[in-house]
Structure formats: C-alpha cells, structure tokens
Amino acid sequence: xxxxxxTGGGDVPGLNAAIRAVVKRGEGEHGHSxxxxxxGWRGVVDGDVMPLTRQHIRNVLPVGGTLLxxxxxHPKASDGSLDAVMQTLEAERIEALICIGGDGTLHAASKVxxxxxKIVAIPKTIDNDVWGTDRSIGFDTAVTIATEAIDxxxxxxxxxxxxxxxxxxxxxxxxxxxxxxxxxxxEVVLTPEEPFDIDKVIRFLKHRHRAHASFSIVVVAEGAVPxxxxxxxxxxxVGKFGEIVAGAIGERVKxxxxxxxxxxxxxxxxxxxxxxxxxxPEDRILGxxxxxxxxxxxxxxxxxxxxxxxxxxxxxxxxxxxxxxxKHVPASLIQVAQALA
Numbered sequence: 001x002x003x004x005x006x007t008g009g010g011d012v013p014g015l016n017a018a019i020r021a022v023v024k025r026g027e028g029e030h031g032h033s034x035x036x037x038x039x040g041w042r043g044v045v046d047g048d049v050m051p052l053t054r055q056h057i058r059n060v061l062p063v064g065g066t067l068l069x070x071x072x073x074h075p076k077a078s079d080g081s082l083d084a085v086m087q088t089l090e091a092e093r094i095e096a097l098i099c100i101g102g103d104g105t106l107h108a109a110s111k112v113x114x115x116x117x118k119i120v121a122i123p124k125t126i127d128n129d130v131w132g133t134d135r136s137i138g139f140d141t142a143v144t145i146a147t148e149a150i151d152x153x154x155x156x157x158x159x160x161x162x163x164x165x166x167x168x169x170x171x172x173x174x175x176x177x178x179x180x181x182x183x184x185x186x187e188v189v190l191t192p193e194e195p196f197d198i199d200k201v202i203r204f205l206k207h208r209h210r211a212h213a214s215f216s217i218v219v220v221a222e223g224a225v226p227x228x229x230x231x232x233x234x235x236x237x238v239g240k241f242g243e244i245v246a247g248a249i250g251e252r253v254k255x256x257x258x259x260x261x262x263x264x265x266x267x268x269x270x271x272x273x274x275x276x277x278x279x280x281p282e283d284r285i286l287g288x289x290x291x292x293x294x295x296x297x298x299x300x301x302x303x304x305x306x307x308x309x310x311x312x313x314x315x316x317x318x319x320x321x322x323x324x325x326x327k328h329v330p331a332s333l334i335q336v337a338q339a340l341a
Contacts, residue, residue, distance in 0.1 A: 006099055007019070009072055009102045010102070018294075022034060032299070037068065041073045047091065074104055100137070109121045124137035132325075140280045164268065177191050191329060192223035194331075201253075223249075
C-alpha cells in the first residue's frame with residue numbers, strides 16, 4: 001500500500017518521532033511505501049512529494065520541528081483546492097493518508113475523508129486543546145519550557161522586588177498557562193476559560209506585597225480576556241491568519257498593574273520558544289505511539305478516525321466527534337492553580 005503522510009499547522013516538538021514511527025512500522029512490519037507531502041495540505045495541492053524510507057528518518061527522534069515542513073493551509077471546495085488534493089492523491093497512487101495536525105489540519109482531514117479518501121489523523125498542538133485526547137504531541141515540551149521560564153524569572157523577580165508577567169500561548173484554552181503556573185509556583189494565572197477581573201488581581205497583589213512578599217509571578221495565556229462589566233476593556237489584536245498578536249495581553253496587564261499599584265512590573269513573552277527545539281521524552285514517546293497506532297489502523301482499513309490518548313491507552317476516535325470542538329481546561333485544575341497562590 002502507498003500511504004501519504006503530512007504535517008500541517010504550526011510545528012511542535014515530537015512530530016519527527018511520529019513520522020519516524022509511521023515509516024519504521026509501515027515499511028518494516030507492513031511492507032507499505034510511505035510518501036511524504038511537504039508543507040502540509042499545500043504540498044498535497046501542489047503535488048510536492050518526497051519518499052520516506054528508513055534512510056530519511058535516521059537520527060530524527062530528538063530533532064524538533066518536522067522534516068516534512070509545514071504550513072497553515074486549508075483545502076477548500078470553494079477555491080478548487082479540494083479537487084487538486086484528489087487529483088494529486090490519484091496521480092501519486094495514494095491509497096490512504098495520515099495527517100498530523102491541530103484543529104485546522106484535522107478539520108481539513110475530516111472534509112477530505114468525506115470525499116472518500118481513507119484518512120487517519122494524529123493530534124498535535126502545544127495548546128493541548130484537541131477534543132477527544134488527553135494529550136497532543138508537543139504539549140509536554142511546551143509546558144516544560146514554560147515552567148523553566150517561570151523558574152528563571154522567579155529568581156530575578158525576588159531579587160528586584162518586581163511583578164513578573166509571563167505570557168504563554170493558548171488562544172482558546174489555557175492548558176500551558178495553568179499547568180506551568182502550578183509547576184512553577186506562580187501567584188496568578190489568567191486563562192481564556194475564566195475571564196478575569198483586573199480589580200481582584202490588583203487587590204490580591206497589593207495584599208500579598210503588604211503581607212508577606214515583595215514580588216509576584218503572573219502567568220497569562222495569550223487568549224485571556226477581562227470579564228464583561230469589569231473596569232478593564234480589551235480586545236485582542238489578531239494577525240493575518242487570525243492568530244493573536246504575541247505580547248498584547250501581557251503588555252496590557254503590565255500597564256494596568258503598574259498604573260494601579262506602582263509596582264515595578266516586567267513582561268516576558270515566550271512566543272515560539274515554547275514549540276521549538278528538542279522534544280521531551282514524553283513527546284517522543286507519545287509521537288511514537290501515535291505513529292504506530294495510525295499506520296496499524298490504516299493497515300486494518302480504518303478511516304475517518306484520530307489516534308487519541310485516553311488514560312494509558314491509545315485509542316481511535318471518529319473525526320466527526322471532534323470537529324469544531326475545543327478541549328478546555330477543567331475548572332477543577334484551574335482551582336488548584338488558584339488555591340496554591
């Protein structure tokens with residue numbers, strides 16, 4: 001069987017582990033030929049292909065990014081690119097397709113599957129907001145990086161008696177913010193799930209600094225917003241792909257804190273640092289497990305499904321069940337972060 005493979009959306013650490021697993025298992029155990037598409041769905045539309053053999057995946061396990069390249073591109077029926085996808089798959093004699101990506105890539109995968117293509121998807125996103133799976137590839141590395149950053153700004157905050165704001169990624173869900181805040185011992189965490197009241201934040205910081213500390217760490221998800229009817233108005237600026245402009249909410253919260261408290265306040269925006277570089281062992285393992293599960297599912301004739309981690313098990317979940325859904329941080333986990341302030 002000729003199996004196509006692509007990585008779409010933003011890069012994350014652990015993608016190469018998944019690619020490696022698909023190739024090793026597919027070629028070595030099942031005798032498949034694996035064909036890679038460069039730059040996500042754009043590569044399928046353009047017919048930009050490369051062979052994937054054991055030679056191509058040698059020594060890629062600890063390497064960040066994706067050896068296939070990636071792009072934010074969604075094939076749409078309205079502009080004819082979905083037809084181009086079908087033409088490329090026919091021309092390359094692709095019998096099934098494995099798509100590794102976040103919500104945008106997986107949504108595109110579901111549409112292509114509806115057109116009759118055999119597809120198995122693998123979830124990846126540092127935001128960890130793909131519905132139906134406990135973990136997505138890249139999340140553990142992002143949390144590790146964010147936690148290390150919080151640890152580092154903690155010492156300089158204490159030395160200079162400052163409020164340090166650490167802005168992390170998370171447009172629709174605050175998984176990185178909440179988990180790194182708990183792991184790093186932050187005093188305040190602001191997430192998209194719970195719009196915040198800046199007055200309460202200010203009162204908390206003033207009380208803390210009067211009572212027992214001269215510094216504080218505030219972790220802010222890029223998608224955090226103030227609650228309606230509170231004293232801070234804010235609308236997140238967005239870029240050409242609809243992404244939130246990095247640093248916007250961090251700088252705004254900094255200005256509010258400084259103006260209302262007089263505390264010396266600084267901002268650290270982690271940005272793309274969170275999803276670059278060497279993947280953690282957990283992301284390498286998760287990527288490998290998902291890769292093996294995906295190619296095994298293809299071999300069994302499965303289609304229209306996504307690999308998912310449920311507890312300790314890798315299972316398959318229908319793409320139709322995850323379409324348009326966001327996995328938010330549960331209130332119980334946010335409460336843990338708040339309880340440890």
